[in-house]
Structures are given as C-alpha cells and as structure tokens.
Amino acid sequence: MVELSITAPGKVILYGEHAVVFGKTALAVSIDLRTKLHLKETGDSLSVNFPDLNKVYSWKLEELQDLRQRLCLDPSQEKPEPCTQEILSYIQNFVSSTCGVNTSDAGIVGFIYLYLKIYTSLPAIAVHVTSDIPIGAGLGSSAALSVCSAGGLYLHSKQRGRPQLAETITDITATPRDLNQLDLTGEEKKKISEWAFMFEKIMHGTPSGIDNSVSTFGGVLAYRSGKMSPVSDLSGLQVLLVNTHVPRNTRELVSAVRNKYSQLPKVIGPMLDAIERVSQTAISTLQTSAGKGFTVDCIEEFKTLEHLIDINHGILTGLGVSHPALSKVVEISATHNIHAKLTGAGGGGFALGLIHPHIHRSQVDRARVDLQGYGYTCYEIDIGGTGIQAWTST
Structure with a gap:
C-alpha cells in the first residue's frame, strides 16, 4: 500500500x-x-x-x-x-x-x-x-x-x-x-x-x-x-507578515492601474520603470548578500534592501493601490526600525516588513504588540526556503 x-x-x-x-x-x-x-x-x-x-x-x-x-x-x-x-x-x-x-x-x-x-x-x-x-x-x-x-x-x-x-x-x-x-x-x-x-x-x-x-x-x-529564473537562496532572512484583514479585489486594483497608465502614460510609465529598477537592484543586492550568508557583515546590503522597500511602497502608494490600514502598518513598523511595504495587489490584504540580523528581537516583539493592538494578525516567518x-x- x-x-x-x-x-x-x-x-x-x-x-x-x-x-x-x-x-x-x-x-x-x-x-x-x-x-x-x-x-x-x-x-x-x-x-x-x-x-x-x-x-x-x-x-x-x-x-x-x-x-x-x-x-x-x-x-x-x-x-x-x-x-x-x-x-x-x-x-x-x-x-x-x-x-x-x-x-x-x-x-x-x-x-x-x-x-x-x-x-x-x-x-x-x-x-x-x-x-x-x-x-x-x-x-x-x-x-x-x-x-x-x-x-x-x-x-x-x-x-x-x-x-x-x-x-x-x-x-x-x-x-x-x-x-x-x-x-x-x-x-x-x-x-x-x-x-x-x-x-x-x-x-x-x-x-x-x-x-x-x-x-x-x-x-x-x-x-x-x-x-x-531563480535568483538565490534566501535562507536566513525573515519577514514580518501583517494581515490587515481588509478585503481587496485584485482584478479591480490591476484594472485601476491600467486605466491610470492609459490616461497618463508619461507619468505612470516612469513610475513603472522605477519599480523595474528597484527589482533589478534588489536582485543584485540579494545575490551579494547570499554570497555573505546574510550575516551581520551585510549591513550595507540590508540598508539597500530597506531603502528599496521604502521606495517600492512609495511608488505603489502613488499608483493608488495602498490603503490606510497598510499605511498604518508601515508607520507602526517604522517606529521600531522595521521597513515595511504592501505585498501583492494592495488595497488591503498583507504588508511585509524585512527582518535581518541587525533588527533586535525586542524591536520585532514591540512591533507585533503594537500591530496586534490595531487588530492586525502577525506572522514572523522564514523566506526563501x-x-x-x-x-x-x-
């Protein structure tokens, strides 16, 4: 059997x-x-x-x-x-x-x-x-x-x-x-x-x-x-996933961005190009970090990844796919030195914050308490496994 x-x-x-x-x-x-x-x-x-x-x-x-x-x-x-x-x-x-x-x-x-x-x-x-x-x-x-x-x-x-x-x-x-x-x-x-x-x-x-x-x-x-194409093994990195419990409609959000692009291609186009450069920079940074084993020696790489998270979220907010609940997650996380962004379609749903060796345990714990105080659910999980x-x- x-x-x-x-x-x-x-x-x-x-x-x-x-x-x-x-x-x-x-x-x-x-x-x-x-x-x-x-x-x-x-x-x-x-x-x-x-x-x-x-x-x-x-x-x-x-x-x-x-x-x-x-x-x-x-x-x-x-x-x-x-x-x-x-x-x-x-x-x-x-x-x-x-x-x-x-x-x-x-x-x-x-x-x-x-x-x-x-x-x-x-x-x-x-x-x-x-x-x-x-x-x-x-x-x-x-x-x-x-x-x-x-x-x-x-x-x-x-x-x-x-x-x-x-x-x-x-x-x-x-x-x-x-x-x-x-x-x-x-x-x-x-x-x-x-x-x-x-x-x-x-x-x-x-x-x-x-x-x-x-x-x-x-x-x-x-x-x-x-x-x-595979980028690298991210074993050793974590994220704080935060569920805002705000429902969202992926189809409508995607359609709304497409409509904005049709109306303002010279404005929205460069924003999309900037996201492409964010992704490409993230790829090279992750590959460098992976070569060092994602240890405390990667302090400059971690800073770059955090800057890219901030930039990516800012552009997505400009595209109109954020939500007050997601902004609150980003705001609360920032008070504990955790850089966060929406993930997925936006409009609600989940945000993620990057956790790396330079983030102290107490910072994560305090962030979780504050976020849960707003009714959000937090998952501290490994990524890239x-x-x-x-x-x-x-």
Whole structure:
C-alpha cells in the first residue's frame, strides 16, 4: 500500500507588484507557511477531505471511470494538458450533481481533472489536505494546493506497483517523520509544476505561472514577461507578515492601474520603470548578500534592501493601490526600525516588513504588540526556503 505526504509553501512578492503586469520584473519568494497533503490507498473510492474548510468529497471508482469515459479523456502522465472549457463545465456539473455543492468550488474540480488525466488506472485513494496559508490573501494558497495535489497524484502514479516497505502507516493524518523522504529530481519538479499550472488555470483562468513555480522550486524567482529564473537562496532572512484583514479585489486594483497608465502614460510609465529598477537592484543586492550568508557583515546590503522597500511602497502608494490600514502598518513598523511595504495587489490584504540580523528581537516583539493592538494578525516567518517536499512509505 503506497502512502505519500507532500508539503508546498506559499509565497509573497518582495518587489515589483503591479509593474509586472506591464512587463517589468517582480521578485516572488517562498514563505514558511505551507499546505500539507497526505494520500493513501484505501477502500474502493476516491475521498478528498479539506478539514480547514469543513468539506469532504467522495466518489466510487465506477462513477469516476464513467466520467472519464464520457469525457473521452486519455491519460497523459508525462504530458500536462490544459482543461478545455467544455470539460471544465462537465466536471463542475458532475461535482454539483453528485455532492450538491456550488460549481464554483474550483479546488475540487481541479483535483478531479488531474486525477482523471494523470492515472492510467484510477486508484482508490483517500486524500487529506490542511494548510497554514490564509485563503484569498495573496499568499499563494491556491498554488500551494495545486502543487500538493499535482505532486501527490503524479508521484503516486509513479510509485504504484513498486515493492512495499516492511512497515507502513495507516493514519490518514500521518506526519512526514513517519515516512521516508523522496529526493525529487529537477525533471520531476518541472513536471509537477507543469501539472500544478494546469490546476491553477482551472482556479484562476489566466495565471502567470509564478505562484506554482515558487511553490514547487522554493527560493526566490525573478519573473518578467512570462519568463522565470531563480535568483538565490534566501535562507536566513525573515519577514514580518501583517494581515490587515481588509478585503481587496485584485482584478479591480490591476484594472485601476491600467486605466491610470492609459490616461497618463508619461507619468505612470516612469513610475513603472522605477519599480523595474528597484527589482533589478534588489536582485543584485540579494545575490551579494547570499554570497555573505546574510550575516551581520551585510549591513550595507540590508540598508539597500530597506531603502528599496521604502521606495517600492512609495511608488505603489502613488499608483493608488495602498490603503490606510497598510499605511498604518508601515508607520507602526517604522517606529521600531522595521521597513515595511504592501505585498501583492494592495488595497488591503498583507504588508511585509524585512527582518535581518541587525533588527533586535525586542524591536520585532514591540512591533507585533503594537500591530496586534490595531487588530492586525502577525506572522514572523522564514523566506526563501525549500519548495515542494515529499515523503513515501515505499
């Protein structure tokens, strides 16, 4: 009996929000908030449990085999293919009619599509998914789910039929220490990221691909005009993530910046160019800092990164995508010598403050107390760590 545990991280944008839409560079980095998926072979059905959302789905294999036959889906484990609108609608109706849930539940729809496409012979499996990542906050929660789902299904399809170890576990909520870690190859990660991108397309329509890439490979990625490249290992750096709990609409914020650019191209254009220069300077500074191990010897590099945070936030504020709550986070953080900026679309949501070896522990503690006093939620987390990780019983 094959069992797998998968974890994948969320992400934040360090520099480059909104300008990336206009072909400029953005830096996205993995964060130490993770989604976890456990998969085991069991019974005669597919069951998917999302306890965080209080949702459980279950289908007999016969139902799913019939669904695949009706859709004329050919398994293509090594060839990730996007879901057509016709197939998407059919799976949505299938979920709605068999479970009585809203067809907008794209997460389970994406999972079923990958399940039907990746396996040659559909297996009876139980899947259990939990997450530390706040949903809908711009921290890559859907991408982490996509990567965990793609990783679990793809790796399980490859593991099936291999000899079983003498001891396995039976607890569906098993922790990774109960299993043996897999050393994933670069090609396996590439394939997982490609399948996760197919999942993301179902979730979001036209995603950039940066979220699933960061979640799969970890570290920090520079993204520009559809092309991504790793920058450096940021292990040793932290950020203070602050959730303002102010809802925001990414689509509207992006549209508003685009409208401003159309109306004032000679004004907005140079602002976007300045953000590009911020991102490029950040890349070279991070690479220099990484070479020194992000130690106290990087004092000048840390100062540069802090200046770039201030500049980036100032430009984004000028573009109209900040919010009084985000300004308050920046203001409070500054009183404790922590440089902060909005991250993501803005208009609410999250801000981040850079924590480095020259920031004293007491400064962070006092900042957290003050920020929480305004009703904000704080997460002190490592950035730039590992991407997808997998453990197995075989």
